[in-house]
Amino acid sequence: MSFVNAAPETISAAAADLASISTTIGAANATVAVYTTRLAAAGADEVSAALATLFGSHGRLYQAVSLRAAEFHEQFTQALAAASISYSTAETTSTALMHDALSVLNAPSQALLGRPLIGNGTNGGPGQKAVLEAIPFRRRSRHGRFAERATQQTLYERNQNGNSSRFRVHRTAAAGDQQTRRRAGACRAVRRGDRGRVTRHVRPDAPRR
The missing domain is CATH 1.10.287.850 (HP0062-like domain)
Incomplete structure (x- = not known):
């Protein structure tokens, strides 16, 4: 070269x-x-x-x-x-x-x-950015379930006028990861027949029976 x-x-x-x-x-x-x-x-x-x-x-x-x-x-x-x-x-x-x-x-x-595969694209119409921001990012887990989780960039844009926007971004991302882990644990518990564990993972705030 x-x-x-x-x-x-x-x-x-x-x-x-x-x-x-x-x-x-x-x-x-x-x-x-x-x-x-x-x-x-x-x-x-x-x-x-x-x-x-x-x-x-x-x-x-x-x-x-x-x-x-x-x-x-x-x-x-x-x-x-x-x-x-x-x-x-x-x-x-x-x-x-x-x-x-x-x-x-x-x-x-x-x-x-009617358009080339490689080339300059067209400009987006009015209001398309707001529509794209309203659609959450979906990430499929290995057990086939979907966990809805907004990206950090979208959260930052929504909370950019607040004083604690960055902290909200990290808390929301951490909550999404925790919810995904709970659902994955629930799927493993269903295969083992552990109904109590399913209840704890799916509804962590519900009273125990």
Whole structure:
């Protein structure tokens, strides 16, 4: 798996900046080429002629090195521009393939329901949130009985204006768990024939007989 994140538009902008820098440096080198490679001697003596020849050789060496650097700069700029084109092509191809795959997956649902299976849903109508909050969450126990228990998020929204909303949430959740355990124990007692235990678990507040 590759961890490289590439932005084709950023790479293309960097290649354009490098090309502009190369043009500026090339123009500057061409302007000073005559003045740095062909120096006139300061005097008619041998020392002045030797110094002019020495500095002229340094100027010619600089121009040669600048030419090699400009060639490398041009190659690097071209490689960067080619990379930008490659990344853009790969991104376009991947997007097209993903769109084709989604079209294949959504075709049956689109034909049957008139809506895609994978995609953005529609906004809910007015009053749907209140209807959903009024429906309690049902959780089936392993003995086949249902224990109605509101979720903590719904309880928090109903009691968000009270000072003890969080405590009510935890007490209600704990009461739901205790009721579920009592019903499960009652089912086990029925299988063993213990009617007294059924009475205690089903009606813990009823007087004992």
